[in-house]
Every structure is written in structure tokens, then in C-alpha cells.
Amino acid sequence: MKSVIWWIRRDLRLQNNPALHAALQIKLPVIPLFILDPKLLENPPSQRQVFLFNALHSLQNDIANLGNALIIRKGNPLQVLHQLFQETEIETIFAEEDYSPYALQRDQLVQQAFPLHLIVGLTIHHPQQVLKSDGTPYTVFTPFSKNWKLFPKNRIYTSKPDHLPTTPMPLSSLELPESTPLTSFPASEKEANLRLHSFLNAPIFQYATGRNMLDQEGTSTLSPYLRFGLISIQTVYQGALNALQTAQTTEEKKGVETWINELIWREFYISILYHFPNVLKEAFYAHRRHIPWHNNASELKAWQQGLTGYPIVDACMRQLNQTGWMHNRGRMIVASFLTKDFLHNWQEGERYFMQKLVDGDPAANNGGWQWTAGVGTDAAPYFRIFNPILQSKKFDSQGVFIRKWLPELKDVPKAYLYEPWTMPADVQEQSHCIIGKDYPQPIVDRSIVKDRVMNAFQVSQ
DNA sequence: TGAAATGTTGGGGCG
DNA sequence: ACGCCCCAACATTTC
Numbered sequence: 281m282k283s284v285i286w287w288i289r290r291d292l293r294l295q296n297n298p299a300l301h302a303a304l305q306i307k308l309p310v311i312p313l314f315i316l317d318p319k320l321l322e323n324p325p326s327q328r329q330v331f332l333f334n335a336l337h338s339l340q341n342d343i344a345n346l347g348n349a350l351i352i353r354k355g356n357p358l359q360v361l362h363q364l365f366q367e368t369e370i371e372t373i374f375a376e377e378d379y380s381p382y383a384l385q386r387d388q389l390v391q392q393a394f395p396l397h398l399i400v401g402l403t404i405h406h407p408q409q410v411l412k413s414d415g416t417p418y419t420v421f422t423p424f425s426k427n428w429k430l431f432p433k434n435r436i437y438t439s440k441p442d443h444l445p446t447t448p449m450p451l452s453s454l455e456l457p458e459s460t461p462l463t464s465f466p467a468s469e470k471e472a473n474l475r476l477h478s479f480l481n482a483p484i485f486q487y488a489t490g491r492n493m494l495d496q497e498g499t500s501t502l503s504p505y506l507r508f509g510l511i512s513i514q515t516v517y518q519g520a521l522n523a524l525q526t527a528q529t530t531e532e533k534k535g536v537e538t539w540i541n542e543l544i545w546r547e548f549y550i551s552i553l554y555h556f557p558n559v560l561k562e563a564f565y566a567h568r569r570h571i572p573w574h575n576n577a578s579e580l581k582a583w584q585q586g587l588t589g590y591p592i593v594d595a596c597m598r599q600l601n602q603t604g605w606m607h608n609r610g611r612m613i614v615a616s617f618l619t620k621d622f623l624h625n626w627q628e629g630e631r632y633f634m635q636k637l638v639d640g641d642p643a644a645n646n647g648g649w650q651w652t653a654g655v656g657t658d659a660a661p662y663f664r665i666f667n668p669i670l671q672s673k674k675f676d677s678q679g680v681f682i683r684k685w686l687p688e689l690k691d692v693p694k695a696y697l698y699e700p701w702t703m704p705a706d707v708q709e710q711s712h713c714i715i716g717k718d719y720p721q722p723i724v725d726r727s728i729v730k731d732r733v734m735n736a737f738q739v740s741q
Numbered sequence: 742t743g744a745a746a747t748g749t750t751g752g753g754g755c756g
Numbered sequence: 757a758c759g760c761c762c763c764a765a766c767a768t769t770t771c
Binding site (some may be wrong): 743744745746747748749750751752753754755756 | 758759760761762763764765766767768769770771
């Protein structure tokens with residue numbers, strides 16, 4: 281008897297899974313397969329990889345509860361599939377389509393050798409679908425989002441199947457190494473659904489303002505779960521549409537709409553990477569590819585470690601280092617700081633974020649960095665420079681966030697918290713925080729920043 | 742999904 | 757009553 285492979289890549293879930301749904305339609309035994317591709321594995325493992333392994337463990341349990349077994353194999357996907365096709369009779373392979381340059385190339389090679397059916401599911405719309413009237417891709421967000429909203433949504437909603445027909449012959453599977461759970465992001469499909477629910481329950485209605493507050497839990501924190509598909513974007517989007525129906529005030533409606541916009545930003549950057557894969561190597565705009573960056577190695581290091589002397593920057597970086605996640609407002613602040621205040625090449629920041637972020641996704645991460653640096657699609661103008669002091673006063677108005685991540689500033693009075701270098705010597709002593717010893721002097725003199733950025737960007741034109 | 746500089750307006754104090 | 761100045765609040769411009 282033949283079987284069907286459900287090749288799992290970025291869709292580690294049972295509920296509302298279009299690829300699994302398609303595989304079940306065939307009415308043959310299903311082989312749930314995950315391939316550990318050495319090209320995508322890191323040593324030592326990043327927090328993202330730990331999250332992935334945790335999620336695989338969880339999926340393994342969920343699949344076992346359906347009377348089937350998740351098969352994990354290690355190696356080049358072509359070779360792994362070749363081996364499987366020799367071990368057992370396989371009718372076809374179903375997988376959710378992935379649009380990163382590496383995934384596209386990999387799947388193209390697999391398709392030349394095997395019957396691989398790619399199903400749309402990573403995004404609501406295929407990147408080929410939302411195009412300008414002349415057939416070329418959008419490079420500006422607003423018209424993209426308008427058009428995106430016009431397209432009818434293909435809604436395949438499938439609840440968790442209650443049975444997964446299994447092959448009569450057991451297939452061998454790799455034992456996953458034990459990995460400790462990430463405290464901030466327990467990796468299971470159930471957790472993803474819980475997070476969506478609690479977000480839709482209240483925070484989404486204040487999202488328009490709440491999303492900016494560093495000291496509040498105003499965001500969904502779904503990004504790692506969407507990154508690996510522990511929840512479906514369709515489920516998430518439908519939840520938001522339902523919230524839109526129940527929104528009472530215009531403010532609440534605005535909150536929901538703002539969040540939906542963020543989901544569209546996600547698809548916008550996936551689309552940009554799909555149509556312009558070169559953005560992973562260079563700035564989207566040719567005239568922004570030769571900026572004379574300052575690129576100081578010790579400044580980069582201070583930024584990475586959260587030791588720049590600017591509290592909000594350091595707090596955000598330490599949140600990233602410790603949890604593998606950073607608030608979106610924080611990402612903008614620290615990215616602006618690296619690329620503008622330090623005038624450091626955005627690609628170095630992009631790389632560091634990819635190393636550290638549990639939700640690190642090449643499309644969104646690249647898009648965000650090019651946006652902040654002012655070198656990419658629909659980018660912030662290059663002269664838009666975030667003032668870390670103003671930003672922290674605005675979005676961490678009580679200083680709760682700074683104190684949480686910078687224990688050395690715990691006792692610093694609020695009046696000096698945002699600019700600790702202004703503390704008189706006696707106050708430094710009283711608050712057990714000697715500037716230059718317990719907490720660094722600010723590394724860059726912000727009064728030179730704007731001129732330096734303006735010069736660098738003008739030279740590059 | 743800036744920030745700072747510059748411009749405009751309007752209310753109140755005051756001679 | 758009126759003009760003048762000051763200045764905060766808001767709007768516009770500039771990078």
C-alpha cells in the first residue's frame with residue numbers, strides 16, 4: 281500500500297494546516313516527516329533552534345496521540361527523500377510552500393526528482409498574487425496592503441484531525457536531543473492558541489497605542505509561533521476579523537486594524553524577498569549600496585552586549601540576549617541606534633538579530649533593518665533618527681522597562697534614569713551606580729550624529 | 742513607525 | 757480700550 285508524505289517545514293501544527301489537509305484528502309497512510317537539514321542547523325544551537333526542537337517534541341506527542349509517528353531524519357532533503365522512497369512506496373509529497381531563496385531552490389530541486397505538491401499556507405496570499413496592475417510587484421506598503429485586502433481569502437479551515445492513518449511498516453526516526461524549554465516561549469501548538477486567545481480577548485483592542493509601550497504586554501508575542509507555524513496565519517487572521525466585528529469604539533476598531541496591518545507587513549516583506557532575493561545581500565536601492573559606514577568594532581560589541589550607555593538601547597539588547605525576543609518598538613530603537621548613531625552597516629545588525637531572535641525570519645528581519653536604515657522598500661527616510669532619550673520617555677514613561685533589564689540602574693532616581701550620565705557624583709554614590717564603573721559612559725556623542733549621517737548618505741547618492 | 746527648527750496663533754499681563 | 761510683548765500650544769518645514 282502506498283503512502284503520502286506530509287513534509288513539515290514551517291508548519292509545525294495539526295490544526296488548520298493546508299498541507300496536512302491536502303495529504304489527508306488522498307485517503308492513504310500519512311508519513312509526517314521533518315528533515316533536519318544540516319544547511320539550516322547551527323552549532324552551538326541558537327535559541328531559535330532550541331525553540332524548533334521543543335516544538336518538534338511537542339508535535340511528536342500530538343502526532344503520537346493520533347496514532348501516528350513523526351519521522352525525523354537528518355541530511356540533505358534530496359537524499360533523505362530518496363532513502364524514504366526506497367524504504368516504502370510513496371504516492372506523493374505535500375508541503376507548505378516557503379518563499380525564502382534557499383527554500384525555493386531546495387524545493388525546485390526536490391520537484392525535479394519527486395512528486396512534490398506545494399500548498400499555500402505560510403501566507404494568506406501567494407506573493408505572486410498581490411501585484412500591481414502592470415504585473416510587477418509592489419515596493420510600497422500602503423498600495424500593497426490596499427490590494428492585499430481586496431483579494432478574496434481562500435479559507436480552508438480544518439480542525440485538528442482525530443486520526444492520522446499510519447503506515448503498516450514502522451519507519452525509523454532520529455531521537456531528538458533533549459533541550460530545555462525556553463521560559464519565555466513554551467513551544468507547543470496549544471501555547472500558540474492560548475496566546476492568540478488572550479491577545480484577542482483584550483490587548484488587541486488597545487493595540488494602536490499599547491503596541492508601543494515597552495513596559496506593557498500590549499503585543500501578541502505570537503511571532504515565534506508564526507515563524508514555525510505552530511499556529512496558522514489563517515487562524516490568526518480570522519481571529520482578528522472576528523475581533524473587528526466585536527470592537528465597540530472607534531479606538532478599539534483602530535487597534536484591531538493596526539494589528540491586521542502588521543500581519544500584512546509580514547506578507548509584504550515575504551513578498552519583497554520572494555521578488556527581490558538580492559535584498560539578503562545588498563540594499564534594495566542601488567544608490568544606498570555604498571554608504572561609507574563608520575563600522576567601529578568596539579561600538580558594535582557594546583551594542584550587542586547592551587553596554588552603550590544609553591539605557592533604553594541597553595535594556596532592549598539585554599532583553600534580546602536573555603529571552604531571544606525584543607519588543608517591536610525596541611527593535612526600531614536599537615536598529616536606528618546602530619545604523620544612525622553608530623553609523624554601523626545595517627547588515628551587521630541584521631546578522632546579530634538572526635543569531636538571537638527566536639522569531640528570526642529572513643524576510644521580516646531583512647525588511648525591518650532595511651526600513652530602519654533607510655535603504656530599502658518603503659523605508660523610513662534616511663534622516664529619520666530616533667532619539668533614544670525621547671523614545672524611552674515616551675514609551676517607558678515610568679522607567680519600569682529600563683529598571684527591569686538594567687539592574688545596575690535599579691536605584692537611580694527617575695530624574696536621571698533616562699540620562700544617567702547627568703547624575704551628580706553624590707547621587708551616583710547614593711544610587712550605587714558610578715557612571716563609567718557600574719554603568720558605561722554614553723559611547724557616542726549624539727550631537728555629532730545627525731551631521732555624520734547626513735554626510736554619509738549624501739556621499740552615497 | 743522622528744526630531745528639531747521655524748512659523749503661527751491666541752490669550753493674558755501690563756502700561 | 758488698545759497695542760505691545762511674552763510665551764505656550766500648535767502647525768509647518770526641514771533634514
